[in-house]
Amino acid sequence: MVFEDPVSRRLLEQIERIAPSDATVLVIGETGTGKELVARHIHALSKRSKYMFGALNCAALSENLIESELFGHEKGAFTGALTSKEGWFETADKGSLFLDEIGDLPLGLQAKLLRVLQEREVVKVGSRQPKPVDVRIIAATNINLEEAVAAQHFRADLYYRFNVATIHLMPLLERPGDILPLARHFLKIYGERLGHDEVKLSPGAELALVNYDWPGNIRELENAIHRTLLVCPGNRLGPEDFKLSGVRAPEHVPAVSVDSLETALERLCEQAPPKLFEIIEETVIRIAFGYCEKNQVQTAKLLDISRNVLRHKLELYGMLQQVGKRGSVLHLER
Incomplete structure (x- = not known):
């Protein structure tokens, strides 16, 4: 790692103080700032350095796959589970586990992860037998978890578990x-x-x-x-x-006219249909979801919301199902 700037030198001093302990670490920073590199450096400076360093991106997999990747599964636990498999908690036993994009972890899995951190044992998918694990967690996020907690998209008790030693990575x-x-x-x-x-x-x-x-x-x-x-x-x-x-975005981007959008919204307000806000929100999400070819990661990025928030809205408006009741449509007319 490169620590030449005074800001980075102070960061290195903080890492060197935190690393020898077994404290859970939360690394906060924009995409591309080197959160995983910091996690690997913490592991390398810790007493666990001779053991496994595991890394999992919580935003890259579906909820079912994340659970299997984290906790493992037994043979026959689900379709395609032809053999038993260890999860990352078992694989990284006595080592460190880096959980990237922790803010995108589904709420159901947040509860299961909290239990693992509290009890220090995992239960594979399809099993009832807990197995003790000894893993140091280093989590990372590029969203404000306090705001996510306030919006009830992230568990407060899990946030407090992660927020033991916090490292803020400044943009380059x-x-x-x-x-x-x-x-x-x-x-x-x-x-x-x-x-x-x-x-x-x-x-x-x-x-x-x-x-x-x-x-x-x-x-x-x-x-x-x-x-x-x-x-x-x-x-x-x-x-x-x-x-x-x-590579850089243009400094002077022509403004997109919102006249037609404002006109449509004014007409809707005049009509005063029931659940007006939900009609507007559903329409915006559906259009963005279609524009991004139903890619949840890209849609969340486009709308500047977390993947958890997006997933909740998609489920609320039935957009995760191939068939279902079609939502209200906002027509833009001049």
Whole structure:
């Protein structure tokens, strides 16, 4: 890991204080800020470093699959369970388990996870026999869990369990001293992989990298370095090689007219149908869900809500079923 900026140096000091303990850790930060790298560093500095480090993205799997991945399952527990399988809690026994996007964990699984943390034992899907486990949990999220608790999308008791030692990762924009050291680090890694001699940045390239906002944080920087090395010959990179202006969102985006939307809403208000807000909310969610080709992760991102909130709304309006009662439609007319 690279800790050159004063903000990052203070973060490293905090990690070094927390790591030797067995305290549950909550890492909070935007996507791409290096939450898993921090989790791995905590594990490497802990007394559990010689044992397994497991990692699971809670937003990447369905509720049934997450339960099986976390706790394991017995043979025949469900269709396709041809053999018994250990879950991550058993696999990472005596080690550390990193749970990414913990804010997207379904409420039903939150209760089961809380029980595991309290009792220190797991029960496989399809079994009644508990098995003791000794695992340190390092959780991560890019959402405000306090707000999720207030909205009843995240269990308060589980939040308190996680919120023992909290680490806040600042966006790369707020720790500019890390940008060039990280860039050189990625140049070395990908340069060696691609068989290049030592590749350096020109002063202009360094200035371009430092002045860029990096909305995608460290992940965007890493991908920019990798992409540039793939397409640019030579061992000296200039600012024109990175084409960051093509990656960054335009500064002046033409405003989308909402006149037709406002007109439609005014007409609905005049009609005053029952459950007006639900009609509007359902329509917005259905349109976004269809636009994202029924991808829940992309829909939640588009609407700027958590996946748990989206899943609740989809179930509420019957959009998770292939057949069912069709909801009210908001027609936009000029």
